[in-house]
Amino acid sequence: MSNTKNLESLYNSELKPRLSELNNQRADIVNKIKRFALYSIIPIIISIFISIQIQLPIPTIIIIGLSVLISFFKINPLWKEYYKQFKEQVIREIIRFIDDDLSYSPSEKMNQSKFEKCGIFRTGIDRYRGDDYVQGKINSTDIEFSEIHAEYKTRTVDSKGRSRTHWHTIFKGLLFSADFNKDFNTTTYVLTDTAEKMFGFLGTKLQKMNKGRGDLVQLENPEFESEFAVYSGDQIESRYILSPSLIERILSFKKQTKKGIQLSFVDSRLFLTVPYSKDLFEPKLFGDIVNFNHIEEYHNDLSLVIDLIETLNLNTRIWTKE
């Protein structure tokens, strides 16, 4: 397994030269943006002047539109190339460093059907995007994950009859799936416990009445119970999955991430969602990128989920499932 010291040596030997080169590309893009902005100023001022003279906003709109369009067509290909190079040369290398057997596809994502199958979020999806798909096998456990952004839309009509579409996030962050080390038939959900935190004893009553995901499973670990609400179609099987040691491990993982993680156990697989507000594994445009701290951040975000196999002890294969 990797550690900071080795990461530092990887950074110094491999990543630093690549980053300096990429940083030149980045600086080039920023310079071009500045230059285009500068070139646009005079025509825009003139067009504003004309607009005031003829009392029509059209010339200004045309000129601003044109300058934005030209800048976009000139700069976008450069940005795309920089983006691609960054993923290939930096992110791929960090993943290889964490585990050699993992494969990485920057532009692919976990299928929408998998996101729906995991059942953690039940809102209908109108737009599903994602990237940074990682897949592979760690000992006997196969894993896959990617960044996901799932949204639904609503439409509002204002007083003038114009309709507008609003996009709302259902989930944004990492969707992770791994082969679980025990076989099971029913589905078990480990969800963030909001009702019990807010309403205490009454919250538990409310949860019991919510039968959409099966029965509420009350586990014996009070700390776990205050963080999560567990639902399952089978009281015994859910406890077979959530052994006392796994409960402890999930709790410590939650503390480690400090995020509202949620899990589900479907068809002998484990699904996990880790919400993030930032876009993950993306290159920066403004500011120097030759910086070990950035690399460490990418590394930590990646290894957090890859090391989950160790954290949750999924390579222990002492049960009938091999």
Added chain:
Amino acid sequence: MYIILGVAIGLAIIIAIMYNGLINRKNQVENAFGGMDAQLKKRYDLIPNLISTVQTYMKHEADTLTQITELRAKAVSGNISDEEKVNLDNMITSKLGGIMVAVENYPDLKASENFNQLQRTLNEVEEQISASRRAYNATVTSYNNGVEMFPANILAGMMKMEHKNVFEIPETQRENVNVGDLFNQ
């Protein structure tokens, strides 16, 4: 007059809800005990198979193996109380645990594919038994809450529903977990 009638109906409804709640909890306990029983039966089915596999190797543990066979025979014979069932199960658990530790002394046995498969199955069943015990304990806790909390406790007293004990996981059960760890090394 109407007020008295209203209060009486209201009270009747509350009592009915409490009554049904208590019956529900009692039945859940019985159901969970049944679930546990089913898991224990799985293990009883496994024991003859296990014994026949290990006895050709394990000369020194012949006594223990006979004891396990006898305990199993008693457990599956039926007509025993729930308490006896639990006791027999505890004894079998501890003896089986001993056998599994002793396996370490027989490298041939440990290497055998047949035994390997059996051990996996046994681990699985042990895990299921432990899960069903925890499920049982959860229902007993919910039952005890119903029976002892005010005001349902008054009704429970009239229905002769008493506090039940949760399943205490014996010391040997914890050792069982170590068997899995040994297997890993």
